[in-house]
Amino acid sequence: MKLSVGPLLYYWERPEVFAFYRALASAPVESVYLGEVVCSKRRALKQADWAAIASELAAAGKEVIFSTLALMEAESELAALGRIVAGNVTIEANDMAAVQLAGGRPFVAGPHLNVYNGQTLRLLGALGARRWVAPLELDTAALAELLAERPDGMECEVFAYGRMPLAFSARCFSARVRRRNKDDCSFVCGEDRDGLTVYTREHEPLFALNGVQAQSAQVRNLIDCVAELDAVGVQVLRISPHSHAAVPFAEVIAAFAQAVRGQRTAQCPASALPGGYCSGPMLEARR
Amino acid sequence: MAERGAIELVCPAGSLPALHAAVDNGADAVYLGFRDGLNARNFPGLNFSADDARAGIEYAHRRGARVFIALNVYPRPSRWAAATAAVDAAADVGADALILADAGLLGYAAERHPEVALHLSVQGSASNWRALQFYRERFGIRRAVLPRVLSVTQVQRVIERSGVQIEVFGFGSLCIMVEGRCALSAHVTGESPNTHGVCSPAHAVRWQERPSGRQARLNGVLIDEFAPGEAAGYPTLCKGRFEALGSVMHALEEPTSLNVLDILPQLLAAGVSAIKVEGRQRSPAYVAQVTRALRAALDECLRDPAGYRPPAAHAAALERLTEGRSHTLGAYSRPWQ
Numbered sequence: 001m002k003l004s005v006g007p008l009l010y011y012w013e014r015p016e017v018f019a020f021y022r023a024l025a026s027a028p029v030e031s032v033y034l035g036e037v038v039c040s041k042r043r044a045l046k047q048a049d050w051a052a053i054a055s056e057l058a059a060a061g062k063e064v065i066f067s068t069l070a071l072m073e074a075e076s077e078l079a080a081l082g083r084i085v086a087g088n089v090t091i092e093a094n095d096m097a098a099v100q101l102a103g104g105r106p107f108v109a110g111p112h113l114n115v116y117n118g119q120t121l122r123l124l125g126a127l128g129a130r131r132w133v134a135p136l137e138l139d140t141a142a143l144a145e146l147l148a149e150r151p152d153g154m155e156c157e158v159f160a161y162g163r164m165p166l167a168f169s170a171r172c173f174s175a176r177v178r179r180r181n182k183d184d185c186s187f188v189c190g191e192d193r194d195g196l197t198v199y200t201r202e203h204e205p206l207f208a209l210n211g212v213q214a215q216s217a218q219v220r221n222l223i224d225c226v227a228e229l230d231a232v233g234v235q236v237l238r239i240s241p242h243s244h245a246a247v248p249f250a251e252v253i254a255a256f257a258q259a260v261r262g263q264r265t266a267q268c269p270a271s272a273l274p275g276g277y278c279s280g281p282m283l284e285a286r287r
Numbered sequence: 288m289a290e291r292g293a294i295e296l297v298c299p300a301g302s303l304p305a306l307h308a309a310v311d312n313g314a315d316a317v318y319l320g321f322r323d324g325l326n327a328r329n330f331p332g333l334n335f336s337a338d339d340a341r342a343g344i345e346y347a348h349r350r351g352a353r354v355f356i357a358l359n360v361y362p363r364p365s366r367w368a369a370a371t372a373a374v375d376a377a378a379d380v381g382a383d384a385l386i387l388a389d390a391g392l393l394g395y396a397a398e399r400h401p402e403v404a405l406h407l408s409v410q411g412s413a414s415n416w417r418a419l420q421f422y423r424e425r426f427g428i429r430r431a432v433l434p435r436v437l438s439v440t441q442v443q444r445v446i447e448r449s450g451v452q453i454e455v456f457g458f459g460s461l462c463i464m465v466e467g468r469c470a471l472s473a474h475v476t477g478e479s480p481n482t483h484g485v486c487s488p489a490h491a492v493r494w495q496e497r498p499s500g501r502q503a504r505l506n507g508v509l510i511d512e513f514a515p516g517e518a519a520g521y522p523t524l525c526k527g528r529f530e531a532l533g534s535v536m537h538a539l540e541e542p543t544s545l546n547v548l549d550i551l552p553q554l555l556a557a558g559v560s561a562i563k564v565e566g567r568q569r570s571p572a573y574v575a576q577v578t579r580a581l582r583a584a585l586d587e588c589l590r591d592p593a594g595y596r597p598p599a600a601h602a603a604a605l606e607r608l609t610e611g612r613s614h615t616l617g618a619y620s621r622p623w624q
Contacts, residue, residue: 071465072415073441081417096390097417100424112468114412114481116361119391123425137473137482138363145364167469169539170436170618177531177538182624198538199530200509206529207471207538214464214539216474 001230001260003253004031004157006240007067007092009165009210011042011190014049020241020249021053025060027250028257031236032057033092035066035084037165039172039211040077041185047083054089067092070112071168071212092133103127111135111159112168116142118149131155133238136164140225144232155235161223161252161268162240163195163208163275164216173209182212193243197274205275217275219247223268224279226259247271294554295561296585297355297454298578301333301568306343306354308575313582316353318386319343320484320567325366325373326357327410328567329484341380353383357567359408360484361389361467371395378403384430387411388467393426406454407431410480412467416448423451430454432563434465436618439550443557452560458577459565460610461545461617462486463525471524476506487523494519503527520611544609545617548581548597551588573608580605 005024008017024032034050036042054064066084069077072095084091085101093099094110109115109124109132121132134143136159147156172182174189174196195208197217205217239256242249251269258266271277298314300306309317320326322334344354356377362370370392377385378400385403387393388410396405407413407422409432422428430452433442446453473479476491487505495502500514503522510522520526520542529538547554564577580601588595606614617623
């Protein structure tokens with residue numbers, strides 16, 4: 001099994017982003033996903049910055065993949081997608097617009113493409129997908145069914161660590177809870193390094209707001225399921241970036257690296273985020 | 288004056304009486320689902336057998352209305368055979384179009400039933416013309432239902448370049464997330480629109496009376512608490528009251544309904560082909576009232592777009608049918624975003 005670091009879902013400041021990826025160069029992961037998936041207004045890093053980070057990671061032996069925006073609405077967003085695709089890089093397609101533009105070349109079918117059955121998987125495989133990231137909603141049983149039907153050479157990646165990206169909206173929630181609207185957001189999502197936790201009125205952590213994205217408050221942590229996922233044929237485990245305030249990220253990677261080498265007792269350091277860890281696919285499994 | 292039929296009114300039916308109500312009150316088309324858990328309104332006691340669907344289609348066709356059949360969940364491998372059987376059954380009963388979301392199922396339908404028109408469901412999450420180009424080129428879709436995430440200007444851009452008819456939501460419950468990409472319900476209940484055709488399913492709802500008020504829970508999670516005397520709404524996850532930044536608020540959205548009555552001329556000018564009414568879970572009486580009001584408003588708008596004003600009596604009738612007695616333009620209006 002291999003490890004990947006998924007795209008940075010939060011809006012961090014430039015120095016923090018550069019430092020994060022510099023540290024990854026020497027981390028025991030095979031793939032690193034770069035780029036902005038959540039909001040096209042976030043432009044602290046230019047495409048040239050991402051290209052520079054990509055060069056450093058590639059020089060360090062990492063497979064670099066550019067993740068594309070999940071919710072594409074504006075012409076400017078399609079134009080930006082066109083520039084990414086023209087850059088002759090491998091992309092993770094998170095919308096069919098990206099499949100349409102990049103089809104025919106190898107790509108990764110991202111978690112937001114809704115691949116739930118073998119027919120859809122084979123269709124994307126015929127268009128160039130060589131890896132796909134399973135939807136969060138697939139439990140291990142459904143995943144096993146699907147893996148039995150996958151085309152030859154199609155790798156399966158599973159979101160194994162991090163607050164789960166559950167939904168996207170036209171509305172910016174980070175702005176809304178601060179009584180702003182999206183056109184006047186002042187990039188307030190940048191204040192929440194790991195998303196803004198939303199609690200029930202009984203103070204149970206439920207969701208985390210991250211711009212136009214809603215996440216789980218709980219951090220999914222599948223480290224105890226590594227052997228089971230390996231057994232059904234999952235080849236890549238995705239670790240989603242979190243800040244140092246949330247968790248010592250290098251130690252999370254180290255723990256997963258031990259787990260994929262067969263150390264069944266490997267454990268992640270505690271998460272400081274409200275909501276803690278959930279081991280099952282969903283909150284349901286936690287109860 | 289634009290022709291009637293220049294813009295189609297597409298109304299929901301969860302049962303034969305609802306279908307009759309829609310057709311009798313001026314729907315140009317009715318959409319429905321089978322009783323098989325493979326469509327986005329998988330509610331107990333709702334939906335059609337194949338025989339009911341055939342009878343409904345005959346009723347609609349005799350009165351000049353069309354019928355679309357929705358099969359818009361994403362079937363996992365163990366449900367694949369049931370899903371393809373449902374596609375075959377929908378073609379067999381004579382549906383005028385199939386509303387599908389899953390790319391694999393679209394491929395199956397395009398290959399096996401090339402004579403049946405395909406519509407991309409809102410659950411297909413296509414929010415731009417490039418994605419629609421994908422579905423048009425691969426499967427020959429004729430129409431797409433847009434997720435409720437675009438401003439009117441963006442809807443117009445999509446129409447200009449997509450090469451397919453565009454259907455937009457006009458009235459009913461408001462999904463605030465991109466349809467097909469929302470797993471909030473899965474997170475809390477294990478069931479979602481994508482996998483089970485349900486959001487915040489009724490079997491997971493518990494009401495509890497407390498001295499502080501009435502609590503609405505979903506799988507044990509407190510979604511809202513209503514003070515004595517306060518109107519209590521269904522605990523849809525994204526309409527709950529939660530705590531964020533130290534305040535209790537509707538952190539995602541208030542309980543409110545979508546209503547485009549005020550912007551019909553803009554939608555007409557943008558070139559939309561159809562206005563869709565949400566609510567296959569609603570009663571025949573509801574369907575009749577909403578269809579009647581939107582029919583009157585659309586006819587008025589088609590007769591004189593420049594001088595159009597929402598017909599007051601119909602606007603008031605619709606307002607009484609909204610969630611929380613309030614309505615919104617949702618993402619059609621930039622400030623909402």
